[in-house]
Amino acid sequence: MSLARMGNELRCQCISTHSKFIHPRTIQDVTLTQSGPHCQNVEVIATLKDGTEVCLDPTASWVKIIIKAILDK
Amino acid sequence: MSLARMGNELRCQCISTHSKFIHPRTIQDVTLTQSGPHCQNVEVIATLKDGTEVCLDPTASWVKIIIKAILDK
Numbered sequence: 001m002s003l004a005r006m007g008n009e010l011r012c013q014c015i016s017t018h019s020k021f022i023h024p025r026t027i028q029d030v031t032l033t034q035s036g037p038h039c040q041n042v043e044v045i046a047t048l049k050d051g052t053e054v055c056l057d058p059t060a061s062w063v064k065i066i067i068k069a070i071l072d073k
Numbered sequence: 074m075s076l077a078r079m080g081n082e083l084r085c086q087c088i089s090t091h092s093k094f095i096h097p098r099t100i101q102d103v104t105l106t107q108s109g110p111h112c113q114n115v116e117v118i119a120t121l122k123d124g125t126e127v128c129l130d131p132t133a134s135w136v137k138i139i140i141k142a143i144l145d146k
Contacts, residue, residue: 071140
């Protein structure tokens with residue numbers, strides 16, 4: 001269990017966000033973290049199938065589309 | 074880093090899903106995991122602010138609404 005998933009992480013996880021489209025097929029999972037005392041931003045972190053973690057921009061329309069695609073699968 | 078987040082977990086994480094509405098205010102983060110060889114279901118796991126992990130039904134409309142609410146915040 002990672003500290004981040006336990007809600008114990010005390011800072012933002014994302015320094016920058018990936019700007020290019022990532023195909024949902026390459027994504028293993030996506031974690032949405034609410035803003036709060038630890039970080040003023042909503043953070044969206046995708047784990048790709050190769051294990052890479054990528055921060056995505058929660059306000060980007062393609063990010064919303066990917067999340068919808070995963071839910072609707 | 075949890076094994077689940079590294080994409081190394083070899084089975085479904087959710088045995089059942091929580092059927093009652095959970096207010097987004099009580100949620101710390103939400104992880105959407107794609108279906109794949111490890112599990113035939115899309116899995117949605119919410120971590121609440123008290124550290125509890127709860128499986129949600131990805132097809133439930135209130136779950137989609139909560140996810141949208143987090144993204145639009």
